[in-house]
Amino acid sequence: MTQIEQLLGEFIDAWKAGERPDVDAYLQRIPEAERDALAEQLMTWLSVAPAPAYDEATRASIAADPALRAAVAELAAATEPLPARVHALRERAGLSIADLARAVAEAFGLGAQEARTTGYLERLEGGELDATRLSRRLCAALARILGVDADVLSPPQAWSPAAAGPAQALWRADGRPTPAVADALEALSQAAMKPAPPPMDELDRLFLGGPDA
Amino acid sequence: MATGTDPSPVSGNEGEYLRRFLVARAAGNADEMAVWWEALLTENVDRVRGMVAIEARGRLSSDEQQEAVQRALIKLARNMVQTFRGSSMGELVGAMRTLVKGVCIDVQREAARVSRRETPLEAGWDDEDDGGGRHAAAIAGAAQDAQGIAEAQEDDEEVLRLGRDFLDWATPQLSPRLRSVIELDRGGVPVEEMMRRMGVSRDVIYAARSRALRELGKLMEAYPS
Numbered sequence: 001m002t003q004i005e006q007l008l009g010e011f012i013d014a015w016k017a018g019e020r021p022d023v024d025a026y027l028q029r030i031p032e033a034e035r036d037a038l039a040e041q042l043m044t045w046l047s048v049a050p051a052p053a054y055d056e057a058t059r060a061s062i063a064a065d066p067a068l069r070a071a072v073a074e075l076a077a078a079t080e081p082l083p084a085r086v087h088a089l090r091e092r093a094g095l096s097i098a099d100l101a102r103a104v105a106e107a108f109g110l111g112a113q114e115a116r117t118t119g120y121l122e123r124l125e126g127g128e129l130d131a132t133r134l135s136r137r138l139c140a141a142l143a144r145i146l147g148v149d150a151d152v153l154s155p156p157q158a159w160s161p162a163a164a165g166p167a168q169a170l171w172r173a174d175g176r177p178t179p180a181v182a183d184a185l186e187a188l189s190q191a192a193m194k195p196a197p198p199p200m201d202e203l204d205r206l207f208l209g210g211p212d213a
Numbered sequence: 214m215a216t217g218t219d220p221s222p223v224s225g226n227e228g229e230y231l232r233r234f235l236v237a238r239a240a241g242n243a244d245e246m247a248v249w250w251e252a253l254l255t256e257n258v259d260r261v262r263g264m265v266a267i268e269a270r271g272r273l274s275s276d277e278q279q280e281a282v283q284r285a286l287i288k289l290a291r292n293m294v295q296t297f298r299g300s301s302m303g304e305l306v307g308a309m310r311t312l313v314k315g316v317c318i319d320v321q322r323e324a325a326r327v328s329r330r331e332t333p334l335e336a337g338w339d340d341e342d343d344g345g346g347r348h349a350a351a352i353a354g355a356a357q358d359a360q361g362i363a364e365a366q367e368d369d370e371e372v373l374r375l376g377r378d379f380l381d382w383a384t385p386q387l388s389p390r391l392r393s394v395i396e397l398d399r400g401g402v403p404v405e406e407m408m409r410r411m412g413v414s415r416d417v418i419y420a421a422r423s424r425a426l427r428e429l430g431k432l433m434e435a436y437p438s
Contacts, residue, residue, distance in 0.1 A: 001416045001419060001420055002420075002423075004423060005416075005419045005420050005422070005423040006419060008419070008422060008423050008426070009404070009415070009418070009419030009422055009423070012398055012422060013403070013404050015259075016398065016401050016402075016403065017403070020259050022266075023262070023263040023266035023267060024266050027266070027267075027270065035270070039267045039270060040427075040430055041423060041426040041427060041430065042263065042267060043264065043267045043310075043430075044426045044429050044430040044433065045426055046260050046263045046264050046267075046306075046310075047264075047306055047307065047310055047379075047433065048303075048306070048379070048380055048395070048399065048429060049398075049399065050227065050228075050302070050399055050401065051227045051256035051257060051259075051260065052259075052401070053401060059255070062255055062258050062259070063255055067279075067282055067283045067286050068254060068255060068258050068286060070283060070286070070287065071254060071283075071287045071289065071290040071291075072254065072290060074287050074290045074291040075247055075250055075251055075254070075290035075291065075294060076247055077291070078290060078291040078292075078294050078295065079243040079244075079246050079247040079250070079294060080243060081243065151288070151291050151292055152291070154292065154295065
């Protein structure tokens with residue numbers, strides 16, 4: 001049996017037993033010429049292995065890991081809705097909405113539109129705006145002004161069911177449409193009859209134009 | 214908790230944690246999303262640490278490796294809770310591997326930039342290059358934001374690319390014996406029990422493991438294309 005087979009075998013046994021084997025320690029046990037090959041196989045194992053069944057003591061030790069605690073603290077903030085995050089960060093920074101609006105307007109060269117920017121920010125914090133329509137540029141600027149990483153205020157994604165496959169897309173009902181479908185078609189036809197809304201300006205695009213605006 | 218489901222994580226069942234997370238996300242229940250994603254993070258700390266150790270080998274110092282582990286876990290917590298669109302552990306682990314690689318590259322790049330910038334303390338005060346002051350810092354900050362956004366988009370695309378569960382596709386391509394070894398290993402069956410069930414020695418199992426993982430590694434390279 002080769003040394004790679006032996007060490008890989010021992011590693012996997014230890015992993016399955018929940019003994020938390022240290023990859024570096026195993027790699028140090030093999031001559032350098034063979035290290036890449038062992039590393040490759042260990043990576044493949046880590047890519048397909050289920051998490052081990054840890055005992056309670058091990059689980060408690062993992063839960064107390066400072067790196068994990070720091071990540072969990074970020075998780076709590078990340079799952080909070082974006083309007084609440086903006087509000088909390090603004091308060092933490094000691095800024096009023098008007099202060100934040102001024103800084104946002106300055107960041108985008110929109111000095112004359114502070115009042116409108118204030119209105120948009122009030123609607124954002126009040127949950128009246130669709131947060132998935134915020135532009136990434138705006139979120140990055142808000143993060144910079146509020147002193148946090150851009151990731152903290154990355155715009156949420158609109159979760160939608162997967163697009164219908166071709167068979168579903170081409171399927172047609174033979175009978176009358178359900179009331180909901182009839183309502184949707186009516187709404188669409190009404191919308192098509194209305195004149196187009198005025199084009200968005202830069203400020204509208206930042207708050208309403210979607211992530212890429 | 215806002216719903217009536219049991220939020221207490223059950224030991225050793227990451228697939229169940231993922232399923233509950235997906236249900237919570239579909240229901241827009243942020244509290245439960247956080248509970249189940251935290252359980253998934255806890256289950257996967259060792260996997261992330263191991264992946265970083267392999268990716269960082271010969272490239273990052275010990276401190277930088279610790280930094281990479283921390284960043285990877287934070288990105289998993291902060292970004293992937295929003296961006297992960299898969300529905301299986303295979304997809305999640307594939308996305309973790311992509312994320313770990315990206316984080317190690319970032320840490321290495323930053324370390325290289327810092328070491329290039331390191332100059333004696335007495336130097337720099339009269340340098341013409343330092344005249345940009347806060348404007349230069351602002352420009353650098355904006356550039357960093359733009360880069361951060363672009364990288365987040367790339368991460369998302371990587372995650373989306375992993376559309377199927379690798380093992381469902383790859384395992385049937387292994388020989389019956391290698392498939393048995395991998396399936397028993399993935400089932401957490403102790404090696405002594407594997408020896409008994411298969412009627413072979415430990416050495417034979419170790420050799421088969423290694424061969425199975427070599428073949429899976431090759432299939433993994435072919436998989437995305």
